[in-house]
Amino acid sequence: MDLKIREKRALVTGSSRGIGRAIALSLADFKVDVAINYLRQRTRAEETAREIEARGARALVVKGNVAKPNDVERMFDQIGEAWGGLDLLISNAASGVIRPAMELSPHHFHWTMDINAGALLPLVQHFIKLPSNGQKAVVAVSSLGAIRAIPNYTAVGASKAALESMVRHLAAELGPHGVRVNAVSAGTVDTDALRHFPNREQMLEVAKERTPAGRVLDPQDVANVVVFLCTDFASMIHGQTLVVDGGYSILA
Numbered sequence: 001m002d003l004k005i006r007e008k009r010a011l012v013t014g015s016s017r018g019i020g021r022a023i024a025l026s027l028a029d030f031k032v033d034v035a036i037n038y039l040r041q042r043t044r045a046e047e048t049a050r051e052i053e054a055r056g057a058r059a060l061v062v063k064g065n066v067a068k069p070n071d072v073e074r075m076f077d078q079i080g081e082a083w084g085g086l087d088l089l090i091s092n093a094a095s096g097v098i099r100p101a102m103e104l105s106p107h108h109f110h111w112t113m114d115i116n117a118g119a120l121l122p123l124v125q126h127f128i129k130l131p132s133n134g135q136k137a138v139v140a141v142s143s144l145g146a147i148r149a150i151p152n153y154t155a156v157g158a159s160k161a162a163l164e165s166m167v168r169h170l171a172a173e174l175g176p177h178g179v180r181v182n183a184v185s186a187g188t189v190d191t192d193a194l195r196h197f198p199n200r201e202q203m204l205e206v207a208k209e210r211t212p213a214g215r216v217l218d219p220q221d222v223a224n225v226v227v228f229l230c231t232d233f234a235s236m237i238h239g240q241t242l243v244v245d246g247g248y249s250i251l252a
Contacts, residue, residue, distance in 0.1 A: 003233070005030050005231055010089070011075070011090065013091055015034070019092060025055070026220070028051070033058035034059055037063075039065050085130045085133070087132045093119070098152045098156065104154060104155055117166060124138055137230045138179065142241060146185060181238065182242065187244065190217075
């Protein structure tokens with residue numbers, strides 16, 4: 001199927017593993033060039049880059065902490081020098097402190113907010129400065145914790161709610177300038193990040209039992225929707241958060 005995104009250029013933050021990696025490889029399947037952003041795991045980033053090139057697209061590895069403005073500026077300078085422009089921005093990098101609210105310090109809370117929500121603004125500000133081939137698209141990866149209470153998820157859930165609010169405001173401001181901004185909210189996905197939850201096995205079992213689709217999500221399920229939002233088929237979707245959870249959130 002021709003999604004008409006061939007030869008577009010994308011930055012996927014936090015794309016050396018997990019959901020970010022699945023997004024990067026899925027874009028490469030449609031011949032989108034992908035800049036792989038990582039913070040610590042360069043070996044994994046380089047492995048992902050090789051897979052992208054094996055699928056017939058260009059890859060660029062860029063190191064940087066998306067919560068640090070200087071790192072973000074350096075990343076976009078590197079992309080601009082290598083490719084001359086950028087068409088797609090996937091804000092996927094995330095982190096945060098997983099613990100009960102009464103055990104959170106102000107540092108825990110602000111650090112989580114900075115990387116999960118605050119980073120989107122400078123990313124978009126730099127993104128819109130680079131030339132593009134047609135309409136630009138931004139997709140941020142969120143989670144059901146933005147609207148549902150999940151044990152030990154206070155800081156991360158608040159940051160994802162802020163992220164989704166920012167998506168709406170950016171979409172309203174940038175839509176008239178040819179920039180689409182949306183989010184994808186994922187249900188329970190079995191990735192490395194889930195290993196930080198003390199009740200991981202219980203979460204997976206509960207998610208599987210109460211998901212109408214009959215299984216827990218994998219990273220590819222999320223990547224498929226992100227790719228769709230990058231195409232012209234989604235040209236009139238602005239400021240929305242698309243939920244990908246196998247139906248989990250529709251149940252009482």
